[in-house]
Amino acid sequence: VNGSTSPVDTLADRLQEGIYFRSGERPGPCYRLLLLNVRPGATPADAGRAIDAVWDMLQDLRRGLVRDLRPMRPSDPEVNVPDGRLTCLLGFGARLFDPDLHVPRLVNPDVRPWELVALRRPGSPFPSLPWATEGEQKPGEADLAIQCIAETELAVNLAVVEVWKLIVDQDLPLEVATFHDGFGRADGRSWIDFHDGVNNMEAGEERRSAIEAVIADPPWMEGGTYMSFLRLAVDLASWRRLPREHQEILVGRDKLTGCPLERVDRGQDGELVPVALDGCPVSGAASGSLRPEDRDPPRPGDPLVQASHIHRSNRNRGRPDTPANNRIFRQGYEFLEAITEGGFRLGLNFVSFQRNLKRLRDSLGLKDWLGDVNFGGPVRPKPGEPAPITLISVIAGGFYAVPPKGAPFPGAKIF
Amino acid sequence: VYIASVQSERLLQPDGSPVPLEWFDFQRGSRPGGSEGLERSQRLVFEVPPGLGFVVGDLIDSGTDQKIQFGGQIADLVQLVVYLRVGDRNAVQVQPREVPLPNVVPCEEHPDCDRDVLRLNEEFEETQRNLLANTPTSILDRRGEPIS
Numbered sequence: 256v257n258g259s260t261s262p263v264d265t266l267a268d269r270l271q272e273g274i275y276f277r278s279g280e281r282p283g284p285c286y287r288l289l290l291l292n293v294r295p296g297a298t299p300a301d302a303g304r305a306i307d308a309v310w311d312m313l314q315d316l317r318r319g320l321v322r323d324l325r326p327m328r329p330s331d332p333e334v335n336v337p338d339g340r341l342t343c344l345l346g347f348g349a350r351l352f353d354p355d356l357h358v359p360r361l362v363n364p365d366v367r368p369w370e371l372v373a374l375r376r377p378g379s380p381f382p383s384l385p386w387a388t389e390g391e392q393k394p395g396e397a398d399l400a401i402q403c404i405a406e407t408e409l410a411v412n413l414a415v416v417e418v419w420k421l422i423v424d425q426d427l428p429l430e431v432a433t434f435h436d437g438f439g440r441a442d443g444r445s446w447i448d449f450h451d452g453v454n455n456m457e458a459g460e461e462r463r464s465a466i467e468a469v470i471a472d473p474p475w476m477e478g479g480t481y482m483s484f485l486r487l488a489v490d491l492a493s494w495r496r497l498p499r500e501h502q503e504i505l506v507g508r509d510k511l512t513g514c515p516l517e518r519v520d521r522g523q524d525g526e527l528v529p530v531a532l533d534g535c536p537v538s539g540a541a542s543g544s545l546r547p548e549d550r551d552p553p554r555p556g557d558p559l560v561q562a563s564h565i566h567r568s569n570r571n572r573g574r575p576d577t578p579a580n581n582r583i584f585r586q587g588y589e590f591l592e593a594i595t596e597g598g599f600r601l602g603l604n605f606v607s608f609q610r611n612l613k614r615l616r617d618s619l620g621l622k623d624w625l626g627d628v629n630f631g632g633p634v635r636p637k638p639g640e641p642a643p644i645t646l647i648s649v650i651a652g653g654f655y656a657v658p659p660k661g662a663p664f665p666g667a668k669i670f
Numbered sequence: 671v672y673i674a675s676v677q678s679e680r681l682l683q684p685d686g687s688p689v690p691l692e693w694f695d696f697q698r699g700s701r702p703g704g705s706e707g708l709e710r711s712q713r714l715v716f717e718v719p720p721g722l723g724f725v726v727g728d729l730i731d732s733g734t735d736q737k738i739q740f741g742g743q744i745a746d747l748v749q750l751v752v753y754l755r756v757g758d759r760n761a762v763q764v765q766p767r768e769v770p771l772p773n774v775v776p777c778e779e780h781p782d783c784d785r786d787v788l789r790l791n792e793e794f795e796e797t798q799r800n801l802l803a804n805t806p807t808s809i810l811d812r813r814g815e816p817i818s
Contacts, residue, residue, distance in 0.1 A: 349735075369734050369736070370733065370734060372732065372733065372734065372735045373735075376682065376686055376732060377682075377685075377686035377687055378679075378686075378687060378688055382679050469779050470778055470779070554768070556767070561768070571771045573771060573772075573773045574773045576776050576779075577773045577774045577776065578774070578776060579771060579774060580771075580773075612733075613733070616733055620677055620679070620680070621675075621677070621749065622674070622675045622749070626677075
């Protein structure tokens with residue numbers, strides 16, 4: 256009322272818009288990730304001016320102002336396009352800091368965050384998460400990533416096209432590498448039909464403590480965060496061949512209600528019988544309407560349930576600010592795309608924000624987390640238990656440093 | 671405290687391929703086996719097999735893009751495990767059970783972390799005294815006093 260801001264809000268304000276972690280915020284359903292490279296031969300000053308111009312234009316676009324619709328004649332009206340509550344977020348990839356790829360160098364390699372490295376290497380990006388086949392792969396790494404989220408397809412598509420127009424019109428030393436698209440499901444489920452992102456921490460301070468980089472190492476990243484982007488193909492055909500019981504054991508939740516499993520019993524004929532946490536679902540509650548203990552269930556005693564996806568990805572069930580708990584804030588978007596050979600491919604744009612990249616690497620790399628299985632389930636199943644399945648593979652991916660808000664654009668000080 | 675595992679795949683050879691786990695020699699203890707199936711090694715020896723034409727210093731940690739210069743960079747890849755036995759061996763026939771990790775004070779963010787850690791340590795010691803409440807008085811504490 257008096258205009259004062261609480262200390263928590265002041266700190267939270269350092270994070271760029273486009274990370275919907277605050278209480279009451281919900282990300283719009285339309286997603287684009289635009290990847291740009293700085294043209295060879297550009298100087299740091301050239302690159303800085305180009306990014307500044309793009310960022311400035313995107314701020315205009317957020318107010319509904321499009322460059323080609325500016326009034327030119329005295330009689331021209333002021334034209335606004337629907338902004339769709341567009342948010343834009345700027346990230347820097349490892350490539351930007353690579354002096355071998357940029358001559359003259361664009362930024363001092365010493366200011367590269369030490370964990371910000373290329374994902375593209377020989378072999379799998381993570382021990383149990385392989386690349387998709389050669390023909391399916393797409394670029395995921397670039398000098399710059401601009402995340403656009405809005406309520407409408409128009410707003411996010413316009414952002415992509417307006418960036419391209421600006422590059423052409425002003426001969427900016429930037430090149431569009433590619434873009435990735437996605438959509439949010441209002442029902443909170445994923446392509447495999449289960450509820451997704453159920454336990455994504457409490458909005459506000461709890462989430463912020465998992466997201467915000469609080470160490471000034473490097474100094475320009477203090478108050479920022481790190482974004483991971485993995486465009487994951489889902490082998491839905493293989494998934495749908497699994498019986499419901501196996502699917503539920505792999506995920507760790509009841510398929511229809513979203514209730515977490517407490518244990519898996521054996522029926523009279525030795526069949527597996529998943530048993531949900533006592534009291535869930537709450538009688539009369541709508542599907543997906545879960546109690547806090549159902550969203551963040553305690554670590555189960557049953558080893559088979561312990562091996563499920565929801566317990567491997569959040570193994571310790573502890574506070575987000577404890578490093579060993581590897582908590583990350585997920586903000587994913589599904590995708591569906593046609594493929595040239597006919598048919599289509601579907602999956603998830605796995606997007607997460609975390610205070611350091613070690614958390615994601617450990618979640619996807621450590622044994623007993625997701626390092627020894629592709630999605631979930633036991634490594635050495637007993638008879639009747641679900642066998643290991645390669646459900647997901649990486650079409651494209653990259654890590655990006657997302658600096659805190661700043662002028663003239665986030666992270667400008669490194670150029 | 672034992673060595674649980676090592677993230678060998680994070681280390682890259684000069685050709686970009688990950689280092690095989692076999693280059694790590696788990697010593698001083700036993701590998702998983704028997705009914706418990708627990709990893710019980712206390713020393714890890716790592717070397718590039720002779721004859722490959724390169725050495726440990728030519729390897730790169732793919733998590734940081736840094737060449738290996740110090741042993742600590744390898745130690746960073748090692749996960750430890752703590753086993754707690756609360757009775758005589760074989761007194762009760764149970765399988766090992768995983769217990770939740772406590773929340774750990776993120777020291778890097780708190781200037782007064784030392785004090786917090788000391789307090790947590792004292793609280794932990796207190797809980798251990800309670801566990802030992804019925805033990806013989808021949809057990810002495812760190813000051814040489816019988817534990818009562």
